[in-house]
């Protein structure tokens with residue numbers, strides 16, 4: 001088992017180890033970490049995956065990115081623990097809809113959205129790497145959330161030794177379910193901050209804290225700029241193909257997309273050898289990525305509020321990884337243009353990759369509701385608005401009829417009961433773990449949209465860890 005090296009998408013940072021990549025967040029030159037080479041699995045090895053339970057399959061795929069940083073036997077144990085708390089024995093069940101359409105249910109984890117898949121592994125691997133250090137310094141994680149990232153990160157980090165987490169959310173701008181999923185977790189190493197401002201303010205504060213540092217604290221990131229968040233989402237693409245017996249014939253995925261993390265994980269699965277015919281990038285009315293795929297111009301706009309809020313995003317951070325994979329030399333200049341002018345054009349190699357492998361479709365609010373009704377009427381399935389944006393794109397696809405399309409179901413419908421009720425005329429049934437949060441006490445502090453206010457909470461939590 002060899003050491004895997006990582007490079008920055010901006011091209012001027014030193015190569016880094018898996019450990020540094022997981023524990024740091026962004027690269028020192030401001031770029032995102034990528035494996036120097038995406039490892040390829042031999043065909044026979046991919047075919048064998050069909051026999052494996054999900055945690056074993058996940059460990060096998062992840063070991064290609066972890067390398068010798070963690071022994072394989074230990075990685076298998078970590079994956080068993082990470083998925084033991086999922087409430088379906090298959091972890092990621094594949095459900096038939098109608099015709100060639102399938103649903104991959106990614107909402108059986110502790111916070112009922114797909115982000116649990118990666119974060120349950122991220123929390124454990126961070127703890128493992130820190131435990132292995134001699135006299136290591138505790139890690140203080142800081143993140144901003146507009147909804148699902150916060151709860152999934154908190155569920156993954158609560159009560160882990162030597163790691164603290166400060167999570168920022170915009171006061172009054174996350175749903176009650178989302179807020180309670182974060183604030184009712186009673187763990188001494190978790191701090192929730194309601195910031196008097198917008199999600200963009202929260203993100204800006206986090207960026208400023210990373211840029212300036214906070215005293216001599218060791219800061220880490222839990223959002224999908226962390227490479228392990230992407231790697232942790234690759235295995236379910238393989239699992240879906242294995243279940244469809246499609247490890248050697250092409251299939252397509254429709255991926256509800258915001259920050260492009262999940263869709264990029266699908267691209268990595270294909271680069272590793274999975275025969276993916278097409279990745280259908282599904283957005284809501286915030287259609288920056290489908291537009292880019294159609295026109296070759298990436299241009300930031302104003303984010304609109306929709307019924308699928310986890311996709312209300314105008315800058316898809318992880319798209320930088322795809323740009324780099326297709327044309328590494330062009331990426332740093334494009335990112336410079338984006339920050340100065342809010343737009344840039346794709347190069348010919350980047351357009352070729354997008355044209356050959358991706359499609360895009362956006363769903364306005366009416367189309368999201370229509371897709372929810374289609375799933376209920378045609379297949380007896382209640383789906384959430386994010387999944388519905390994905391299904392809308394799948395149904396609109398012009399792929400040949402013998403190509404199965406798997407729509408990724410990214411959240412449980414009970415997380416977005418109002419949008420579901422509006423489309424279907426009835427509220428979705430809530431699983432027990434969601435009902436439980438309504439009886440519990442909430443804990444959070446309210447702060448001004450000021451990095452100094454947040455920094456003092458980081459210092460406080462660091463003292464409790466020391």
Ligand SMILES: *Cc1c(COP(=O)(O)O)cnc(C)c1O
Pocket residue numbers: 113114115148149224256257258259260261262263310311386387410411
């Ligand atoms: C985060 C999230 C998305 C968007 O995923 P990205 O990886 O950011 O593209 C879609 N649906 C749900 C329910 C989410 O929580």
